[in-house]
Amino acid sequence: MSNWKKELKEKVKPSTDYSKYDLAAMIKQAKEHDACEDEIEKLYKFNSIEEALEDEEASFWCYWYAREVLKDRWIEAESIIIKDAEYAYLYARDVLKDRWIEAESLFMKSAIYAYLYAKIIIKDRWLEAESVIMKKSCCKVSYENYFNCKL
Secondary structure, eight states: OOOOHHHHHHTTTOOOOOOOOOOOHHHHHHHHHHHHHHHHHHTTTSSSHHHHSSTTHHHHHHHHHHIIOSSSSGGEEEEEEESSHHHHHHHHIIOOOOOOGHHHHHHTOOOHHHHIIIIOOOOOGGGGGGHHHSSEEEHHHHHHHTTTTOO
């Protein structure tokens, strides 16, 4: 790992101390921000925020909460969001509105998210990901057309 990536990773190291978050208060805020009732019902089964964050849908919930309630970056939840390429991409697009260096290795495992990340977030060719993008023909063609290049 290059030095700058290591330094950035240390600076943005997510905290895993969720004790300052009250699940009931967070559910109340989610309801106030028009969260889907089905999702709210799922959250009532948990006794703590830590328990909720272990659920398979936690990436979605954390992304949604950051976007709709906090309307800002939620550093403590990034280690949860980054477990799912779809919600990691959406978090970069909708919340960070910028590159998310820590998630780039995840995006490079998916032609679709690598292409979307290059087009929407980087807004330029993403040379490091082109070998992944070219593995899926629809992404390859879209990438070539959008960036006027040949892979």
